[in-house]
Amino acid sequence: MRIGELSERTGTPRRLLRYYEEQGLIAAARSANGYREYDARFVDRVMQIRGLLDAGLPTRIIKQILPCLDQPRIIHFADATPEMLATLELERDRMTERIECLIRNRDAVAEYLDVVRSKRRPDDAPAVPSG
CATH class of the missing domain: 1.20.5 (Single alpha-helices involved in coiled-coils or other helix-helix interfaces)
Known part of the structure; x- marks a missing residue:
């Protein structure tokens, strides 16, 4: 899906989605014409990110704990x-x-x-x- 659809489905402004991408919280593939293309799994991921931000966690911490939110859980924090x-x-x-x-x-x-x-x-x- 393109950034506009992800924005609509999550209620998250496009600018904020681009920021999440810059921070390494989500990743987009690029189509031949250069448009961002997001996997449908990022709908849930963006909602998780928003919830964690609302809870007060900074993006640097969110980036480190996001793997723990996936199923199956992958937990490896050698640098914790x-x-x-x-x-x-x-x-x-x-x-x-x-x-x-x-x-x-x-x-x-x-x-x-x-x-x-x-x-x-x-x-x-x-x-x-x-x-």
């Missing part, structure tokens, strides 16, 4: 420094905190919905979300 390991542990802990916060928020919303639904009269029309 104590700094990299400490950074990964910190980021893992930050992700865990965010997950726990999301779970608390989800549970609070679910509890609110349960209470509101239990208090509704049968003749009440369902509320239409505004937005």
Whole structure:
């Protein structure tokens, strides 16, 4: 697929996809006319990259851990420094905190919905979300 299709399928701007390529996070083949051609597997890869970036990991760390996200997993980090390991542990802990916060928020919303639904009269029309 070309860069435009990858952009559409992942919701990632083309410029950002080119940046991922410059950083060695994804790779494109070149067609005879010079257009970038991406394998369909890069849809999932780009989504993984975006998730890791959203979690706060820098691209240099993402590049090192991307092989661990593939199936089957290929893990080989002869060059893993104590700094990299400490950074990964910190980021893992930050992700865990965010997950726990999301779970608390989800549970609070679910509890609110349960209470509101239990208090509704049968003749009440369902509320239409505004937005």
